[in-house]
Amino acid sequence: MxxxxxxxxxxxxxxxxxxxxxxxxxxxxxxxxxxxxxxxxxxxxxxxxxxxxxxxxxxxxxxxxxxxxxxxxxxxxxxxxxxxxxxxxxxxxxxxxxxxxxxxxxxxxxxxxxxxxxxxxxxxxxxxxxxxxxxxxxxxxxxxxxxxxxxxxxxxxxxxxDNNKRQKLNQQTITVKTADGEEIRFMSGYVGLFGTKTEELCNDNPTDLVPKDYIVQREKRDGPEHHLTIFFVNEFKTAQNNLEKAYVEEVKDLKTNKKYNNDQESKIQLWMDVLSKVITCDWKNFGVGKVVQGSDETMFQVIDWPSANECRQKLGLGKKDFHLSLGFKARDLHNVPKNVSTLVWNKE
The missing domain is CATH 3.40.50.300 (P-loop containing nucleotide triphosphate hydrolases)
Structure with a gap:
C-alpha cells in the first residue's frame, strides 16, 4: 500500500x-x-x-x-x-x-x-x-x-x-541556550523549552501511568522530545511589542554587546536572547494530571514555573498553567485547566 x-x-x-x-x-x-x-x-x-x-x-x-x-x-x-x-x-x-x-x-x-x-x-x-x-x-x-x-x-x-512564508519561518527556527543549559526554540507555532532537565521532569512517573497508545499519539505529533510551551504564536506580537519596556536593562546590555538589525528575524533574536537570560529551570514538578472531555483524554506533567510566568506577565500576557504533554487518546485537549486540580498522581 x-x-x-x-x-x-x-x-x-x-x-x-x-x-x-x-x-x-x-x-x-x-x-x-x-x-x-x-x-x-x-x-x-x-x-x-x-x-x-x-x-x-x-x-x-x-x-x-x-x-x-x-x-x-x-x-x-x-x-x-x-x-x-x-x-x-x-x-x-x-x-x-x-x-x-x-x-x-x-x-x-x-x-x-x-x-x-x-x-x-x-x-x-x-x-x-x-x-x-x-x-x-x-x-x-x-x-x-x-x-x-x-x-x-x-x-x-x-x-x-502562505506556504512560502510558513516554510521560511520553519527553516529559520532560532535556538538559544539558557543558564541551565536548556534550549529555548522559536518554532512556527510556539516558543518552547527543550533539553535534559525538561526530559527529567517525567522520569519519576510510574511507568504504567500513561497508556502506551497515548504516548504513541504524542510522539506522532511532537517526535520523541518533550517540551514546555512558553508562548503560542498568537502571543508573539504582544510579547515583542512589550519587550524593550519590560526588560530595559537586559535589552540595553544585549544591544551593547551584539548588533541587531531592524528586520523581523533580528527582533525575534533579541527577544530570544532576553528569554535566555531571564528564564531558568526554577520549576516545581507536582506530578501527573489528566483532563477528560467526552471520550477524549489528555495526560500531562503539572508544573509550577515562576520565572516563565513572571516573564509572561512582564510582557503583557496572562499566567499560564505550565505542563509537559505526556500523551493523549485521540486529540490533545486545549483551553482546559492543567493545574494541580487535575492531578491523578502526586509526586510528593
Missing part, C-alpha cells in the same frame, strides 16, 4: 446535535488513533471548560483550527478528522486542498442519525445552545453536491495559507 493510501483525511459535516462528534470518535476507535480538529474547540474556556461562542471570533477559530490541522498533516498524522459543520463546499476546501498536497486520501462522512436534518430535534439535542433560527439557516444553505471534486472547484472565503 502506498504512503498516499495510508494517510487518511476525514471531512465530517453535520449540524450541531446531529451526532457528528460521536461519528468522529467512532472513526478514531475504528482506526485505532488519529487526531480530531474542530473550530468549536477554540471557544472552550480554558478555566471553566465551558463552551463560550463569540460570533466576532469565528474567523479566528477557523484559522486556528486550520493551522493545527496543517501542522498535523506536515507531520504525517493519520487519520486526521475535521469535525466542522461544513454546510458549504468552500468551508472544507482549505483542509481538502492541503490534505491532497500532503498525500492524504480524503473521505467525506455525515451522521446517519434520523434527526440529522430535523431542525427542531437538532435544536433540542445540540449542546452549544445554537438557536433554532441558526439551525434552520444552516440547513437552508446546505450543499447537496459535496464531493472532493465539487469542493476543489469552489473558491474558499477563508484566508489562503
Amino acid at each position: 502506498s504512503d498516499q493510501a495510508e494517510k487518511k483525511l476525514y471531512i465530517l459535516r453535520g449540524i450541531s446535535g446531529s451526532g457528528k462528534s460521536y461519528l468522529a470518535n467512532q472513526i478514531i476507535e475504528k482506526e485505532g488513533g488519529g487526531q480530531i480538529f474542530s473550530a468549536d474547540d477554540y471557544f472552550i474556556n480554558k478555566n471553566t471548560g465551558k463552551y463560550e461562542y463569540k460570533a466576532d471570533k469565528i474567523a479566528n477559530a477557523h484559522t486556528w483550527s486550520q493551522n493545527r490541522a496543517w501542522d498535523a498533516m506536515e507531520k504525517g498524522v493519520t487519520p486526521i478528522i475535521i469535525d466542522n459543520t461544513n454546510t458549504k463546499c468552500w468551508e472544507a476546501k482549505p483542509y481538502v486542498e492541503e490534505g491532497l498536497k500532503n498525500g492524504y486520501k480524503v473521505e467525506i462522512q455525515e451522521p446517519t442519525t434520523p434527526w440529522a436534518k430535523n431542525a427542531e430535534e437538532l435544536f433540542n439535542r445540540n449542546q452549544h445552545g445554537v438557536p433554532l433560527e441558526s439551525i434552520m439557516s444552516m440547513l437552508n444553505r446546505w450543499d447537496d453536491d459535496f464531493t472532493v471534486q465539487s469542493i476543489m472547484k469552489t473558491k474558499s472565503k477563508f484566508k489562503k495559507r
Whole structure:
C-alpha cells in the first residue's frame, strides 16, 4: 500500500446535535488513533471548560483550527478528522486542498442519525445552545453536491495559507541556550523549552501511568522530545511589542554587546536572547494530571514555573498553567485547566 493510501483525511459535516462528534470518535476507535480538529474547540474556556461562542471570533477559530490541522498533516498524522459543520463546499476546501498536497486520501462522512436534518430535534439535542433560527439557516444553505471534486472547484472565503512564508519561518527556527543549559526554540507555532532537565521532569512517573497508545499519539505529533510551551504564536506580537519596556536593562546590555538589525528575524533574536537570560529551570514538578472531555483524554506533567510566568506577565500576557504533554487518546485537549486540580498522581 502506498504512503498516499495510508494517510487518511476525514471531512465530517453535520449540524450541531446531529451526532457528528460521536461519528468522529467512532472513526478514531475504528482506526485505532488519529487526531480530531474542530473550530468549536477554540471557544472552550480554558478555566471553566465551558463552551463560550463569540460570533466576532469565528474567523479566528477557523484559522486556528486550520493551522493545527496543517501542522498535523506536515507531520504525517493519520487519520486526521475535521469535525466542522461544513454546510458549504468552500468551508472544507482549505483542509481538502492541503490534505491532497500532503498525500492524504480524503473521505467525506455525515451522521446517519434520523434527526440529522430535523431542525427542531437538532435544536433540542445540540449542546452549544445554537438557536433554532441558526439551525434552520444552516440547513437552508446546505450543499447537496459535496464531493472532493465539487469542493476543489469552489473558491474558499477563508484566508489562503502562505506556504512560502510558513516554510521560511520553519527553516529559520532560532535556538538559544539558557543558564541551565536548556534550549529555548522559536518554532512556527510556539516558543518552547527543550533539553535534559525538561526530559527529567517525567522520569519519576510510574511507568504504567500513561497508556502506551497515548504516548504513541504524542510522539506522532511532537517526535520523541518533550517540551514546555512558553508562548503560542498568537502571543508573539504582544510579547515583542512589550519587550524593550519590560526588560530595559537586559535589552540595553544585549544591544551593547551584539548588533541587531531592524528586520523581523533580528527582533525575534533579541527577544530570544532576553528569554535566555531571564528564564531558568526554577520549576516545581507536582506530578501527573489528566483532563477528560467526552471520550477524549489528555495526560500531562503539572508544573509550577515562576520565572516563565513572571516573564509572561512582564510582557503583557496572562499566567499560564505550565505542563509537559505526556500523551493523549485521540486529540490533545486545549483551553482546559492543567493545574494541580487535575492531578491523578502526586509526586510528593
